Amino acid sequence: MTTQSKREKAQAKQQAALEKLEQGILDITTEADWRQYLDFHSKFYNYSASNTMLIYGQCPEAGHVAGYKAWQKLGRQVRKGEKGIVILAPCRKKVEDNKTGDEVWRIFGFKTATVFDVSQTDGDDLEETDIKAQTTEAELYRNLKAFGEAQGFKVLEQAYPSSYGVCIYKPSGIEIRVDPLLSVDLRASILAHELGHALMHNADEYREHSLTSQKELEAESVAYCITQYFGVAKDQKRSFAYITCWNRESDQALEQFKASMSVISKTVKTIIEGIESTASNESEALALA
Numbered sequence: 001m002t003t004q005s006k007r008e009k010a011q012a013k014q015q016a017a018l019e020k021l022e023q024g025i026l027d028i029t030t031e032a033d034w035r036q037y038l039d040f041h042s043k044f045y046n047y048s049a050s051n052t053m054l055i056y057g058q059c060p061e062a063g064h065v066a067g068y069k070a071w072q073k074l075g076r077q078v079r080k081g082e083k084g085i086v087i088l089a090p091c092r093k094k095v096e097d098n099k100t101g102d103e104v105w106r107i108f109g110f111k112t113a114t115v116f117d118v119s120q121t122d123g124d125d126l127e128e129t130d131i132k133a134q135t136t137e138a139e140l141y142r143n144l145k146a147f148g149e150a151q152g153f154k155v156l157e158q159a160y161p162s163s164y165g166v167c168i169y170k171p172s173g174i175e176i177r178v179d180p181l182l183s184v185d186l187r188a189s190i191l192a193h194e195l196g197h198a199l200m201h202n203a204d205e206y207r208e209h210s211l212t213s214q215k216e217l218e219a220e221s222v223a224y225c226i227t228q229y230f231g232v233a234k235d236q237k238r239s240f241a242y243i244t245c246w247n248r249e250s251d252q253a254l255e256q257f258k259a260s261m262s263v264i265s266k267t268v269k270t271i272i273e274g275i276e277s278t279a280s281n282e283s284e285a286l287a288l289a
């Protein structure tokens with residue numbers, strides 16, 4: 001095959017993946033659709049938003065995906081005839097940083113890559129990895145509070161008029177208040193929501209947000225994924241009202257929605273990794289004590 005046609009083939013594959021991704025997003029038209037996507041996202045939180053959507057669109061039951069060779073290393077073989085799941089992989093190159101002169105990795109576009117779900121493979125049993133961290137509501141609340149404080153936010157159990165939780169943007173920093181009279185599971189869920197706002201939105205964006213706004217969708221989605229991931233999902237009557245009033249007609253709207261998916265995904269990852277690294281430091285400290 002000539003280089004030209006190889007490149008054309010690669011571009012066509014990439015275009016098809018991007019179209020699949022956009023179709024997947026446009027197919028989310030109800031709050032239930034979005035909730036289902038977020039359930040999936042909670043399992044694949046360490047993938048980018050685009051790849052989570054691509055995997056979800058092609059294999060909604062996926063539990064654990066890896067490339068062909070990665071499965072072989074895990075002692076499993078992809079079955080003959082299985083159709084791979086196409087995702088996007090960044091093309092990275094080492095370049096010199098203009099300011100520091102250090103060598104750093106930069107991303108130059110994307111190429112497609114193929115992965116397979118565990119259900120498409122045979123072989124050794126996978127080592128049981130504790131994908132879903134089980135924790136109690138009280139632990140989650142404590143961990144979220146410690147995480148927020150480590151980010152420099154003040155987290156107080158203090159009532160605020162007509163609100164279960166609030167972010168107050170002060171010149172000295174962000175103060176989050178959670179109503180102390182609420183049950184601990186609600187407090188955890190509300191704190192996750194407010195932390196989402198504090199990490200994703202500035203004071204103006206926060207002030208303007210309403211129940212049907214995109215900013216509210218972002219905070220609700222982060223809180224949903226966090227409580228789902230930690231297995232504390234009693235209160236999942238969340239409002240994703242923006243989904244039903246989102247105007248899908250314009251390209252700009254699609255780009256804005258993709259931006260939301262990306263910021264939700266990054267924030268969920270930051271919170272989960274922040275909590276898990278503190279938790280593992282604590283258990284190491286206990287082990288050494």
Ligand SMILES: [Zn+2]
Nearest residue numbers: 193197216219
């Ligand atoms: Zn909110």
